[in-house]
Amino acid sequence: MDNSEATQVMQQLGGQALAAARKMRMADTAAKNRWLTLSALRLRRERDHLLNANAMDLQQARDNGIDPALIDRLELTTARVEAMADGLDEIAALPDPVGRIDDLVYRPSGIQVGKMRVPLGVIGMIYESRPNVTADAAALCLKSGNACILRGGSEAIHSNRAIAACLRRELVESGLPQDAVQLVDQTDRALVGALISAKGLVDIIIPRGGRSLIERIAREATVPVIKHLDGICHVYIDASADLAMATAIAVNAKTHRYGVCNAMETLLIHEEIAAEAIAALAPPLAEKGVEVRGCPQAIAHCGDWLPASEEDWATEYLAAVLSVRVVKDIDEAIDHIARYGSGHTESIITEDYRAGQRFLREVDSSSVMWNASTRFADGFEYGLGAEIGISTDRLHVRGPVGLEGLTSP
């Protein structure tokens, strides 16, 4: 498919999405929730059909000798279909942000002014192998009154088609426009290019996947993009930290789950507390099997740790690996984060009010924490409900993007 053919395909999908978005904008909460509930039932009822479609994708992936980690992400199981259906039920239970009026005040002129939340319009979602994103993303986009165009990974095309068919069927049942959910049915790469440059048809692009995919989209898109690239999250243990708290938070931030974007990748420790902090931290980290790579000062306190290279400070391990650096003071910690961080989530552990306030103010990340684990950077934990992604951008929405982030402020 050449670019002009791709543009033509996207013009058609975009035009249909735009028409559907006009209807979705006015859809009442009851209809949207009915669709979510019926879709959850439909996914459960068609489980075997979904698993068969998924088996075709898995077979193809194995034939193509694809990486086992990717095959794991691609696979649907009975439990995963159930979790996908549960996700829709949970989104049905969330409050509808559309039409909510905030900041209603009387002005000196006598007029009463407020801000009403309205949907963004058409959301273009680009993702890789996990088929559950098809259901999750569609549910969040539609509950917030938008239409969506979904472009999943080509390796998951049979699974995505089967899921999208369930969702579209129930749209008709619920009296909502079927084209509010459209799957880009062809796997041609040119279609991604056409989607991210469909100005006037698509209001926002949300990519989810590996760094290279997201970098390419951010570079080439002319439609605004909400994204995060890496999660190189830091915890900084200040001189005045409560040591028991610091240890508990650092261990939680690293070991609670390894493959997630809000896991700690680098621990910074004030030199005054380094000896005690490392003595307290080394045993639980060793017990959990975490490989620690430290700066020379850190290694001086723990002989078992390996030396860190320059590259370590800029690496999102997503694994049982941690880099540790001893710093002179809070300034050096903030400078380290500015230089190597990815703007995702950073936390300071301190009992010192001024140090805590400085960290909150001076660190430029989407989530900045004080005496909390980076693992709390999550839509549910923040009270936003299910999230479609996490934004490290500053325009429109920052941090976890829930239903509210998919509406206009």
Next chain:
Amino acid sequence: MDNSEATQVMQQLGGQALAAARKMRMADTAAKNRWLTLSALRLRRERDHLLNANAMDLQQARDNGIDPALIDRLELTTARVEAMADGLDEIAALPDPVGRIDDLVYRPSGIQVGKMRVPLGVIGMIYESRPNVTADAAALCLKSGNACILRGGSEAIHSNRAIAACLRRELVESGLPQDAVQLVDQTDRALVGALISAKGLVDIIIPRGGRSLIERIAREATVPVIKHLDGICHVYIDASADLAMATAIAVNAKTHRYGVCNAMETLLIHEEIAAEAIAALAPPLAEKGVEVRGCPQAIAHCGDWLPASEEDWATEYLAAVLSVRVVKDIDEAIDHIARYGSGHTESIITEDYRAGQRFLREVDSSSVMWNASTRFADGFEYGLGAEIGISTDRLHVRGPVGLEGLTSP
């Protein structure tokens, strides 16, 4: 200048802006206000110098045989310099949105979560002949903690240089980074192209000017744009309107000021009330010298009115001209607005609760009003303070864009 030279110029300006933005992000309110106050004094003190610089622009404009309306916009006078300085003092008096924490709540986990407003970063401002925009835009961008790159019209280059020099001189005096305000000092058009595609250096583009300029920018920009194209604003007089109120609002919305984007351009009237409404409205409109172009039904009620053409419904007159259409019901009014409106501001006049609520919900414009004049669509009237523009987009900010709209939510 070819595109690669323009890109190189913009890389340098952008790099300097980025470095300045990092410092501005941390600037305290006192320093920003000191800069505003000193700049206001400086503009007053250098008034003669500014008027001399402006005289060069005016001479050049006259030599080039430029339209007198444009020359009026270009001209600085003692009163206009005074107004520009007053504008800076007023922005100094507005609350600083940076660092404000909203929605601080305790979550069931025990963590306390809030949203802190932070600056957007680097704002690219593209505007036409009015030199006062140089001071207004810089003041709003910097008070909200951002850096700005200003690209004024080439016809105002001498005036803009003189104003920017005043602002930059006082940045140094105030301990703020001088490159927080940079004027694109060359008039080459390729530089606009380079500015609107400076991804990674410029966070947002705000264009102000004629429709063709803004359309070109919206089409070609890869950096997100906050804009409004036209202000084709509607007032709809519903069947159940209070006639005295309807007359007062319609006359105000049309005649309070003609050349502004929030002036009414089309009046829609429910057929049940058309005869009385037109009888009440025709005399005051005639007295103010407003030329009315009506649909056949409207003209049937007032023989003095001219017939409207299809084109009238899609025209922003910005003049003492009004189009009037009689509609069957509120549905026809909402359909008319969806078809011909520009998403700026629309108002319903009604005593009927359901009609008012329907209009607020179903009309998709940045400001939707009930029993109020469209002229209220304004940053000061809404309590947002001075505005850098009005957004008819839905991403990030909608309606008047004040200091808050220049920060991340």
